[in-house]
Amino acid sequence: MYNFEFEEPGSVADAVAALGAEDAQALGGGQTLIPTLKQRLAQPSKLVSLRGIAEMQGVCKGDDGSVCIGGATTHATVAAEAGDYPALAETAAHIGDPAVRNRGTIGGSLANNDPSACYPAAALGSGATIATNTREIAADDYFQGMFTTALDEGEIITEVRFPVPEKANYQKFVQPASRFALVGVFVAKYADGVRVAITGASNDGVFRWSEAEAALSSNFSADAIDGLSLSGEDMISDLHGTGDYRAHLCAVITKRAVAAAA
Amino acid sequence: MPKDGGIGASSKRREDVRFLTGAGNYTDDINMHGQAYVHFLRSDVAHGTIKSIDTSAAAGMPGVVRVFTGADFEGVGSIPCGWQVTDRHGQPMQEPAHPILAQGKVRHVGEPVAAVVAETYEQARDAAEAIGLDIDELPAVVDMKAALDSGATKVHDDLNDNLCYDWGFVEENKEAVNKAFDDAAHVTSLELVNNRLVANPMEPRVAVGDYARGTDESTLYTTSQNPHVIRLLMGAFVLGIPEHKLRVVAPDVGGGFGTKIFHYQEEAFCTFAAKACNRPVKWTSSRSEAFISDAHGRDHVTKIELALDADNNFTAIRTETHANMGAYLSTFAPSVPTWLHGTLMAGNYKTPLIYVNVKAVFTNTVPVDAYRGAGRPEATFQLERVVDKAARELGVDPIALRRQNFITEFPYATPVAVEYDTGDYHGTMDKLEEIADFSGFAARRTESEKHGKLRGLGVNCYIEACGIAPSNLVGQLGARAGLYESATVRVNATGGLVVMTGSHSHGQGHETSFAQVVAEMIGIDESMVEIVHGDTANTPMGMGTYGSRSIAVGGSAMVRATEKIINKAKKIASHLLEASEADIELKDGAFSVAGTDKSVAWGDVTLAAYVPHNYPLEDIEPGLEETAFYDPANFTYPSGAYACEVEVDPDTGKVTIDRFAAADDFGNIINPMIVTGQVHGGIAQGIGQALLENCAYDENGQLLSASYMDYAMPRADDLPMFSVDHSSQTPCTHNPLGVKGCGEAGAIGSPPAVVNAVVDALQSAGKGVTHIDMPLSPDRVWAAMNG
């Protein structure tokens, strides 16, 4: 790693101020950022840890019934405490491995927007709201392609609000080496329709499968996916699978998520 | 009743206590006073000409002690190759120079080009980035067959072409083999890949060089399976340091699996730089660095043909293999596709005629050398796959076809130069049928089908050759080393023993199992025996641990040395007991006179040896310390039969191993618990090869699977519990313990069982799939099903 300063502010305001320094970068749980720094792929002047900010910690229930998760909340905490949204808790319970879940945070994951990460699928699939120190961003506007989000420089995810669906499920088909999603599908059935968000597959990062959403909105059963398919052309093609294989998996895994939705 | 000590007992491992409490002493745990750290600047291109290296900025960076480039090593020796193969025309292989730091050209991603020694590791790495390196990139040679095309880019300009050797075995059999194929009633052929692997012991390699100016002595601490081999190769061929001025220490080593046999540039560099900088120099590999600098394994492309007569007897085998050497010849690389592969092509079968052709090829990739099994997994995989395919083509039971062709009489001389001393292939297959519950398979298949899954059963046999020997034979075959082993047994005055062995334990548990043997021979408690290994300063010249040789060769040396101790102790006892030496018996730690109640305890005899007041000084010297070197008469030939049951998800192609059974014949067993553990680990690596692990390069010679993000290591949830049996025992006839070795069996025996099982599963669903190349990752299985 290149060397950097380390700072651990106690409030969002202090964190924002600290991130004002040139080339400063926010540090969530570090489970992706620290390995990236080890490869010397980034050279921040300063890392601003968000873990010491009490107001960004924990899971609570919003007035509208949504599940609200502080941006610095670990996956382990979400798995244990987001019982009001079981599919979300289950998603968190299978991110990475136990030691990673004890450090990694939802804000860190969403800010990074790895194309194979689980949380982007959960947030997009739930139509979550990403609250920052300056604004609220709808998930549909937030994800803008691989490792790209609507966040501005120095903007901090303070909270993520998930409306709780009638039924939902996340199914992950893992890439055998990294154990990230080769294809992960988050399906959520709301009163006003079904959302299907897919991670791991696309060159554009997490995306909604609108055709499947339409079919499932009128018939929420695995059979509704029969005959639907995605093109492999814009899918990731690598050592672990071609675009066509990923496109095929999208349908298979979507059906499984629908069948398992509770 | 299980024994509670000595040979055959599952003694708990004594080394575990330090490993379980964080008190191990691995090379990276060693820190020398005043040590500096080295970071290697490695080539990020596969092939290129070095136009310039500017180190001036780096040299002025904070903490930098010195920057080295290839120019600092002009006149220093090349990293040597330990085995010279002669091709089928009688010509020696082509052997390129292998520099410590690149000279003029870079030939694989990861080749060290420059090295920065600095006060801290991060400072060294910071400064390495300031080195101005200008490389003129050349086309990369990656595909082995294309590498042999006329006009192909040459990896080494000073060689004729990219062909290291073209080996034929047995060349004299070639015409007879061809005729047998002309006369065959049926021929089954198969083209397959034995995938390239990275050994990945969990401890990355580390080297610490130290130099004592006052005595002109160099010491290297290194993660090695064979410190004496490193001392010899590095001292004599690279740095020109006489062995009495060079000490090599391999302390606790965190796994080897072959890749820590070889002498690497980083070892020579640290030893050289410690003297040049006059301070200790330490290198600790990162895992990312390991992927591009540890020798890789396997990487064969083979066409195998099996000829059968009208009664389904095997009449001939013919193979053609391309074997990747990588960019340089690693220490034992040339031997792996030849003498460790061709000689095993008979397998468990009495096929009378065999011809093996191997073309070893240079490419712009990391050197390839021995990895657990080394040549024998490649032989077993192709043979057991083609036999399985033949059974399916002929519509006969794969087990029945194997049994029909088993070798049943021993000793058996194969047509590929080796002679199996003992074995019972029906015996291990019988045992397998019992532990694998073949009779329950049909019901399990039905159950899987109910859940939309395909179930397959795959079986295979294997034969292994361990403890490669004897030295005079391997010398004729091209080995530039002997393959004996040594042991010194030092008995202390109060009766405790220290065994200094040339074998090296890096997970095998020698400290426990070797002690069991000596304790049993003398009849004392295991706690009285200490095993010392891994330091050239206090162990006799030894060849180290690889090729499942430790108990068969190192253990035999230890037995011979202990026999010498016992013989001398009997002389002392006969003096103390005033009896004839011929009448002295040693039992349960006491010497007695046959037919009397006269006896003297072991400790009294050892004390007499060192306090020789009442002692036959006119006949024998005081003291009780003996050394033996043991050079085996033959290889040992463990064998076995393995079965794998898989479930395949037809929607995704994902293969799940549901059951795995292994019935092995290792001859006599010293510690059944340790042997079982060795088999477990081997099976896991074999399943890893079959389903998960894939070391892949792109067409530019960039490694695609360069970290655990893309190289799939088997994890706990990839594997089932294993059913392992080694009660079928035909002891080796030519070593004193009757042992055969068990370290590689699991890795050799398991890949074909997995692939056979997947093919069985797919064919059960009416798919015409006859082969899928490893690893059988979900995308490949799905593609095969839908191809």
Added chain:
Amino acid sequence: MAQVSMTVNGKAASGEVEGRTLLSSFLRDQLMLTGTHVGCDTSQCGACVVHVDGHAVKSCTMLAMEAEGADIATIEGQANADGSLNVIQQAFQDHHGLQCGFCTPGMVMSAAALLKENPKPSEQEVRAYLEGNICRCTGYHNIVKAIMAASGQDVTAIAAE
């Protein structure tokens, strides 16, 4: 450089570190607690697992300064007060749950964290929990068996030796 203080195996520990100093480096290089191993640089192998405030964490993927004020437990602090192996360590020895020993500290620390959360895990639960701990020697069979035995379950029905 900055000062960092924490409690390690019940004792106060402090030192000067850079921003980039990893917790694993601080433990190994400054506190000389070399039982914590580093086997990869992508946060996957788990040889470096320690407990931070009671939770399993990969110490190679945490900055030393992030551990300011934390309570750290490493393999060196796991044995019983009299120096004898604790229940998990003893089960690893009894069931041959280690070979080269390099992954072992992380395995033991992960096993301890698992059994704290789930005192009687099933085989599948043990395997799932070990997703972030790679062993190249044992094939996991005996590790899984050892952890189940340490939890007080009868493992005699699990095959072989």
